[in-house]
Amino acid sequence: MPRTKGKPGEGTKTDEKNDAKANAKTSAKNGARANAKTNASKSAKPDAKAQNAPQNEELPREVEALAEALVLLEPSDVSAMAEAHTSLQKIVESLKQEKQERFAEATHAAAQLVEKIILADTDEPDAAMATLLRFVAALQAAICNGREEAECDFPVELMPGGAVEQPAPEPEPEPEAPKAKSGLEDSTTQLPPAAPQAAPVKKVEAADARQAQTETTGPSDAQTALEADRELLSEFLSGEAQEHLEAADMGLLELETDPSLEEALNAVFRAFHTIKGVAGFLGLTQIGSLAHEAENLLDSARKGELVLKGAAIDATFDAVDGLKKLITEVSEALATGVAAPANAAFGLLIERIQAAGSGEALEEDQGEPEGVPGRRLGEILVESGSATNEQVESALQRQRESDEHPKLGSVLARDEKVPARDVAHALRSQQQASAVKENVKVDAERLDRLLDTIGELVIVEAMVTQSPEMKGIASAELARHLSQLNKITRELQEMGIPLRMIPLRSTFQKMARMVRDLSKKAGKRVEFCMSGEDTELDKSVVDKIGDPLVHMIRNAVDHGLESDPAERRAAGKSETGRVELRAYHKGGGIYIEIEDDGRGLNKDAILAKARDRKLINDGDSLSEREIFNLIFEPGFSTAKKITEVSGRGVGMDVVRRNIEALRGQVDIQSKPGKGSVFSIRLPLTLAIIDGMVVRAGQERYIIPTLSVVRSIRPEKQHRTQILSKGELLSVQGELIPLFRLGELFGIAEAESELTNAIAIIVEEENRRVAILADELLGQQQIVIKSLGEAMKGIPGIAGGAIMPDGKVGLIVDVSGLTRFALTENKEDEIDTKTYTDQEAPAELSAGKA
């Protein structure tokens, strides 16, 4: 409510301002305005009478609805503003039907005002909003309550003839426009007598013509153009319009391959919307209305009422072509001074677009090229005569040379000037054979249930096929059926995995936004680059990766980049800092990397801090990687003072924990003065992994196959004992630490004789360790299950899995295990106090707190 209360006040302020401005210009003008006002109210009287009985019941309802919507409207809420705009346009149409030309024109002006607010084309959006509110309130009074115009508080600047502060020329071509052109002065435009009703006969004719135009084609834009502001026009025609149309073409091409691409859809919508706005501003009605129809069509696609394919996308392509043609016509008219006559085809085109929008697909007017599966796009285009062999060749060449790997279609359309719609047609015929793409939105919960059930199926399938009883049955048929069952289960599982995959795009975009805010706050100039935002990850991973990314990027901007430009210059770097966020596939995982070109990590500071915190011993010699990894230690993050010296580290233990909870790893590379790279490796999917099942004593553990390098049967001479630091195993000349699963996990009856055991070499965080187990039981796909809230984060255990025999097997968290093993060794060295298994973790956490 405060909004409604506040607005009229603001409105008055604007009026005063307007008056003041007008006064400053010429007092005579002010007089003219006052005249105009009285004229207007007088002449409006007969109209107002007619209003008392609006024939169209839709009209008052629409006005009421708009008035209600406006109360809560924020100028920054573009979609709501767009709705208001649509609503205003509907009112214009209704008013025209009611022959309320005057109100129609005013409402049209109001719609344009909304447009300006949307496009941020006004200095005072709040003032504009106030005007709008006042107008709609007045309209409500006039239309719904049947008041006369003079009784309603119409904002004069919106009323035809009362236009004082309206920077735009009248939306409709005025017969006086040529005059305005000749004497660009403001005063000239103000001079003509105000209300259309009071205008001389000439003007009435113009109004008739205008009415006719809405029905048929009316004067062509080329004719209008000759009468409009040339400077603005040529700017629009030569640059802006072309740009937008090109963007629309590109977007449409993308949509052609996948109608569900929201980004592309929005891009096309924006293109049409802007063209419409500017065309309206310049009085190019034909261009405006064509763009408007296309916009409507796209809007229903955006709302999901329509899928942009077939006739609908054709119509949109037609709209782009139509606009191109109109713009060429106007440009020519400007150049030659001769206006091309109105084109009769224009009306037909509008009809087609409207029909497509309402879902009545018109008959395909041309024979679609037959879709033959596996044909190349280039071939199809050459065959249909849309492109020449040379064009295709050169496009292919360009495609190969470019780093961005653009689609052939885009290259052809952009560089080779092959009509985009022809490319789209070719694309479609190429796809036709490979089934029509349709999308179904599914509840995430349902999807999860499906995947859970698939997981269960995988387990049960393994139980059945591997049960000793089944194996006892010697039947070829049964074996065949079982292998079929196995195959189908596997297929089902493979189908299930991508269902939950979503791109990282929105997460990345949030980061971009954050960097912008951060750089402003910190007063640093930061260039932020992203790549691979289309990389897909399991939804739950995408949901949870945001926080760690925020942390790391914030660190990169706050601490990584130097705050003093001089420091950067001295280091031979550009003053603008650079932070790059990229994602890509490699091996079986997804990598997300954050790179900055700041000062890098300070090894000495980290080491000093770590010694201070007793995380390492004085004599320890650590590799570079081990030093960097220290910043992830829990004890490290609490001391802010020192970590700021080192440049990083605030809350990094949380970052690592979050990433490891996603079964990911994080790795740091850094060069002093050059910058750092934080690299996160994530598994493709959270739910199902390939696992190596090992036995230790009577217990079974699963090691993710992804981490396993190889397994060997160790020999006595390969083992080295290094004081209390533990055992080392020499594998092909490389010495790697050896951990016994039995000892680490306190397993009774685990094999202690090295030569009877098996060593599984695993690699985590680029570090190899050997895990000693009793026996390798085999490899199998397993469904990861959480051990529940209470058992979360047990060192060395990543989760559980149901084994084929129905029991639970535990999945080894390799990096957690090695870290845990190393900590245990260290604990022993520092205090020589031996902890029991239960005490150790509690003690450590106490140390952290």
Add this chain to the structure above:
Amino acid sequence: MAEETIMAATAKAGKYLTFTLAEEEYGLEILKVQEIIGMMNVTRVPKTPEFVRGVINLRGKVIPVVDLRLKFGLAEQDETEKTCIIVVQVAQGDHRTIMGIIVDQVSEVMDIGGDQIEPVPSFGSSVDTTFILGMGKIGSKVLTMLDIDKVLSAGETAAMRDAAQTA
């Protein structure tokens, strides 16, 4: 004071599942119980307190299982035919988790009225009685009524949390 005690006792009145541990009778609010299953194969989980026996597969769900004898410091006992797992829903903070507790045997479900409940006797500070709701007196039998949320959250879940923190 007396009135308060009565009020508290009435609040605790209701249906209880009773079970035995080393000859003693215990009661558990029936609303907390999800099901009772026979003893099954428990997978030991390393680096957990001794009273955590491990995890089981409850129809595809992995749930932790606590041995109540060990939790209460009673002597360990070999499984009998009557040994079973009571699956309970435990409130932990603002969310609920499912856990199993191993008991010697379940006895019956009984209604315990407010007048049958005595307040927890004090044993001095050395004995933690926070997880006891009260003592039920039914005929000649005395029943220790357990607040299972506290039994399972006070000790072991906290210990496990600590372990988790260090991981």
